[in-house]
Amino acid sequence: MEGLLSDSQPFLPKHSATRRKDEMNRDETLQSEEETTDQDQDTMTREGLDRRNVWEPSVYYALGKESFYFVGQEINIRESTDSYGALIWPGAIALSQFLENNQQQMNLMDKAVLELGAGTGLLSIVASLLGAWVTATDLPDILSNLSFNLRRNTKGRSRYIPQVAALSWGQGLERDFPFPSYDYVLAADVVYHHDFLEELLNTMLHFCRPGRGTTLLWANKVRFQSDLSFTERFKSSFNTTLLAEVPQENVWIYKATAKE
Numbered sequence: 001m002e003g004l005l006s007d008s009q010p011f012l013p014k015h016s017a018t019r020r021k022d023e024m025n026r027d028e029t030l031q032s033e034e035e036t037t038d039q040d041q042d043t044m045t046r047e048g049l050d051r052r053n054v055w056e057p058s059v060y061y062a063l064g065k066e067s068f069y070f071v072g073q074e075i076n077i078r079e080s081t082d083s084y085g086a087l088i089w090p091g092a093i094a095l096s097q098f099l100e101n102n103q104q105q106m107n108l109m110d111k112a113v114l115e116l117g118a119g120t121g122l123l124s125i126v127a128s129l130l131g132a133w134v135t136a137t138d139l140p141d142i143l144s145n146l147s148f149n150l151r152r153n154t155k156g157r158s159r160y161i162p163q164v165a166a167l168s169w170g171q172g173l174e175r176d177f178p179f180p181s182y183d184y185v186l187a188a189d190v191v192y193h194h195d196f197l198e199e200l201l202n203t204m205l206h207f208c209r210p211g212r213g214t215t216l217l218w219a220n221k222v223r224f225q226s227d228l229s230f231t232e233r234f235k236s237s238f239n240t241t242l243l244a245e246v247p248q249e250n251v252w253i254y255k256a257t258a259k260e
């Protein structure tokens with residue numbers, strides 16, 4: 001088992017979500033797009049409280065933006081409260097940290113990488129900063145904020161401009177991605193309380209086919225019995241290795257390759 005986190009690398013974001021605006025070093029356009037008043041923030045927080053389920057991440061209460069430091073870069077993520085894809089989940093942070101700490105083992109330089117359920121884009125941003133040619137995918141409604149975060153955090157910093165594409169699990173895969181040949185497929189916290197686990201597994205199988213040399217990296221915070229059932233099906237569908245776990249967060253990171 002490889003170590004994922006050390007005392008010097010706390011799991012939580014290294015910067016507060018409520019940093020002063022004059023510290024943010026954003027350009028004027030981005031700043032006006034992001035500006036929220038105290039009243040807006042109160043409303044967002046109240047709405048978050050009204051809709052919170054026990055299994056949702058505590059970051060749900062953050063005030064709309066989070067800052068991280070990966071690959072020598074400050075990464076500022078805009079969140080919103082209108083869907084689960086608008087929040088940063090623990091799996092994305094754990095897998096980002098794993099990729100940064102294990103660059104020799106998982107060398108993303110010049111590799112083709114696809115992310116499933118990219119949400120706010122943190123993991124795709126980190127992969128992009130590590131030199132990968134990234135395609136970040138999610139449901140159509142999520143793509144606007146995802147594109148915004150990818151652009152603001154990779155422009156002038158990454159080797160390749162990350163791409164964004166709509167991908168609803170299990171739908172139109174042969175049409176939209178007929179010959180997948182990605183080196184890595186990333187998925188963080190895509191298994192939670194939803195009805196598309198079958199479609200998700202089929203999508204993973206579509207992108208991780210025999211003979212293509214694709215490696216799937218899946219990080220997930222375990223919340224439900226159904227998560228464990230999915231894990232069992234995942235393990236019987238691929239050759240899998242448990243790469244790391246973050247016990248304090250209950251996050252597991254698996255590597256999977258196709259069964260030949």
Ligand SMILES: C[S@@+](CC[C@H](N)C(=O)[O-])C[C@H]1O[C@@H](n2cnc3c(N)ncnc32)[C@H](O)[C@@H]1O
Nearest residue numbers: 085088089092117118119139168169188189196
């Ligand atoms: C819990 S969020 C995790 C987001 C991000 N990976 C992270 O860890 O911060 C799950 C993501 O899966 C996406 N998702 C949910 N159902 C989906 C589906 N049927 N097809 C494609 N994406 C889906 C959501 O939009 C969301 O971005």
